[in-house]
Amino acid sequence: MAGVLALLACAAPGAQAAESPAQVQARGLAAFVHRCGMCHREGGTGTYILARRLGAEQSLLEKRTDLQPLYVRTVVRWGLQNMPRLSRVEVPDADLDAIISYLLAPKPAAKP
Template sequence: MRRGMIALAGAALILAGAACGRASETPTQASKGPPPLPAPETLSSRPAAGPGEKLYLAKCAMCHGPGGMGTGLLARRTDQPLLEKRTDLTIDYVVQAARTGIGNMPAIPRGEVSDAELQQIAEHLAKGAKP
């Protein structure tokens, strides 16, 4: 019992010393961390958005916009993870990828995005495609 108490006291002293060491850090050292996430793309951030862009912002940007989880996963597969900035997307590819899913992206059912809505989103995303 006494040996356990001595070990606990020793651990408490070590932890207290470590905490004191952190207290001596300057505020800039202590506050450094990852950079802030970019502001999300929303309908309010793009008031002049066209119909396909509005649907993209409402249905897709939460994952595929700046800082979205789809962006991080897609960055491992392509040089340009932001879908709106890609120049290699065709309408057919966007529709096929959305309906069947691709990689970690699940299939998007018609109950979530209608065929007409998906067509508008695909046209918006394929606008930058090279002919």
């Protein structure tokens, strides 16, 4: 059984061993736009509510530098007040991992 699962994992698209961090982040950006962007980009409910709770400069997840992987994962899987929980069907683990890599990647604006 484990052997079959390993074979399936190898056959899955995106499972190539040689994916670079930049490729993972590009996948994360696409998944973020698709799964989170409607609430977490300019004009989204998430952005609006985070602006009220944390202030405008913390309201856009893509501009944050303080997010922790476990926090993002927990919020997505369990929900947080006005944010609904998102299941593994809605956002597969591989997508969530890529979204987290994207959100936590060093921000170009933070460079001196």
